[in-house]
Amino acid sequence: MRFRSWSAEPRPATCWPKAPAATFTARRRWTGSGSPAAWPASSEAEATLQGGGFAVTRARFLLLGFLGVFFAIPADLAASDDWPRRLFKTTSHDFGTVARGAVAEYRFEMENPYIEDVHIERVESSCGCAHPTVTKRLLKTYETGAIVVTLDTQRFYGQKDTTLRVVFDQPFRAEFRLKLSYYIRPDVVFQPGTVQFGSVPQGQSVKKRVTVSYAGRTTWKVLDAEASNSHLDVALAEVERTTDPRTHVGKVTYDLVVTLKDDSPPGYLKEFVVLRTNDPNQQTARIPLTVEGLVVPSLSVHPAVLLFDVVRPGETISKNLVVRGQKPFRILEVEGPDPRFRFTIPKTASQYRSGDSTYYGAVIAVEFHAGDAPGKVSGKVRIQTDVAGAAPLEVSVSGQVAAPTLQKIDRPGTHSELKNPGR
Known part of the structure; x- marks a missing residue:
């Protein structure tokens, strides 16, 4: 107990x-x-x-x-085997319609709300078309993880209803089932199956092309393609439409171009481009295409948090901040949270090479003069550069100035007293 x-x-x-x-x-x-x-x-x-x-x-x-x-x-709860339910934010997911060859993935997010450690022994799928993986098998209190499911849209097609059997062996043995449903269209193929922008420097525009192929009705069309993010542009063009004279099966090919705009903010991007077709069945008329990428900031600073240990009164601590950019830049001004911070700013950024890539860096020397006032040190260091349109870089500060030390001294012929050596 x-x-x-x-x-x-x-x-x-x-x-x-x-x-x-x-x-x-x-x-x-x-x-x-x-x-x-x-x-x-x-x-x-x-x-x-x-x-x-x-x-x-x-x-x-x-x-x-x-x-x-x-x-x-x-x-x-332990007796009923129902305690795993409270780990999951969702217990079912409907992918909707998925094109053949498309990349389709879903994360069943988990969080452990219990005092005991929770351990997943294994996860089994009722269909080979769904492959589950566990990001973290052992979860302590309030730790998070996920069961990530990837569909095999190359070898399977049609309507699928899949069950994931999650087996726990800590703190009690239990089984829990997650539900999936999806329809993999055999007549629509994406090549490649996803749009992968990779790492893109902020301020740069990138285009990716996907071929959409269809085999079936001679009158089949893609009416339009729309992106779920305003930083994506989508262009669609029909490039081929033929009919097999023997089978009377129509074949249609579209060229889909997805553009990541140059005004995209830094950070991870995962969105969808949805093709709307003229299929009479509204459940299969909309076909999503996954779009992923990482917009790398034009400027970055390391470390993101400036940490000081406990500093003695009157002590001076030195640290460095490294500003890195893809293009040449100058640091115009650095402002600390209070007058105890002093900065030495280089005139220009230096050029460096890493493999085949080139970048620019500048080192800011930071000195913190503790003074005599004890207490917590916090706030932000703000760095302003000459890069057009770039917001000031911010670094959080965290530290502590210790209280003056009291020492007990004895004087000949007098009583012992407490003395502050700093005075």
């Missing part, structure tokens, strides 16, 4: 997931031979010890509630 003493402060995890710490109701889990037994969620409880051959008669445990005895996973 695992106990948590009561406190008026909120606890990370109590006897059931994220329950308020002010909940006084006592719950108790017995572990031993036989199945767990739980005391009901009330001040009056009745429990039977399994395997002991005797019973505890009805009694009131209101006092235990005020003493604040908390347990991690209630026994009623």
Whole structure:
């Protein structure tokens, strides 16, 4: 059994997931031979010890509630195998219509709300068309992970309803099922199956081309293509339309160009371009195409957080900040959170080479003069450059100035007294 003493402060995890710490109701889990037994969620409880051959008669445990005895996973949840449900944000997903050859992926996000560690032993798929992987098998309290499912759209097609069987072996053995549904169109093929921009410097525009092929109705058309992000441009053009004279099967090819605009903000990008077709079935008329990329800032600074250990009064600490850019730049001004910070700014950025790539860097020397005032040091260092349109770079500051040390000294012929050596 695992106990948590009561406190008026909120606890990370109590006897059931994220329950308020002010909940006084006592719950108790017995572990031993036989199945767990739980005391009901009330001040009056009745429990039977399994395997002991005797019973505890009805009694009131209101006092235990005020003493604040908390347990991690209630026994009623452990016995029902339903406790894994609270790990998942979603337990089902519908991919909708997926083109053959397209990259289709979904993440079942998890978070452990319990005190006990949760461990996933394995994940099994009911269909070879869905491949699950676990990003993190062991989750401690409030740690997060995911079960990532990737569809095999090359070898499978048609309507699929798949079950993922998730097997847990900690803190209790349990099984939980996640549901997937999707329709893989055999008549529409994307080549390549996804738009991958890779790493793109901020301010640069990149284009990627995808070939959309169809085999079926002679009248089939893509009516339009729309992006879910305003920083993406989409251009669609029909390049071929033929009919097989023997089978009368129509073949259509489109050229799809996706452009990442030069005004895209820095950060990771994952969006969809949706093709809208003239299929009479509205459930299959819209076909998504995944778009991914990483926009790298034109300027970056390292480290992102300037950390000071505990600094003695009057001490001076030196640190460095490195500003890096894709093009030449100058640092115009550096501002600290208070006058105790001083900066030495280089006149220009130096050029460096890393493999086949070239970049520019500048090192800012930072000095922090602690002074005599104790307390926490926090705030932002702001760096202004001459790069057009670039926002000032910011670095968080965290540190502590210690209080002056008091020493006990003895003087001949006098009583002992406390003295501040800094005065």
